[in-house]
Amino acid sequence: MIAALDHVQLAAPQGSEDALRAYYTDVLGMTEIPKPPVLAARGGCWFGAGPVQLHIGVERDFRPARKAHPGLRVTDIEAFAARLEERGAEVHWDGDLPGHRRFHSHDPVGNRLEFLEPTNG
Structure with a gap:
């Protein structure tokens, strides 16, 4: 019954907008996005780009998501x-996902x- 992912929410400290x-x-x-x-x-x-939306909410005891990620x-x-x-921004390439090129930031x-990004072949 799930049709699509509507958005991903990340947290941030107050005043970082x-x-x-x-x-x-x-x-x-x-x-x-207003x-x-x-x-x-x-x-x-x-924020949005095409069908992708990231929502960033203020969290009182904020800790950055260092493992979990969109x-x-x-x-x-x-x-x-x-x-x-x-x-x-720093870019950290990771070649461990077969069929994809990817990096983290x-x-x-x-x-x-x-x-x-998927690779061709």
Whole structure:
């Protein structure tokens, strides 16, 4: 009965929204999605790229997700990795997933993100 993944939520500390906006829009190239007013009052921010949505909520006792992570499929992974590095983000390549090229990076509050692209063959 599950039809699709609607969004992934990550956590962040209070007051980190400006740094998150800069990273998710300027570095990753996502678009900020306005939160409904009742939810905006809680802090945090939402981002989208095509059908993909990442919601980032404020968590009082925040600890970054260092193992758990969203896996974001990209096109032209080499160019995407270069984009991140040009904008100051660290890129850590990992060749352990058969059939894919992938790397990990971290957002400004330390959450782990995986970027991957299937290989041809």
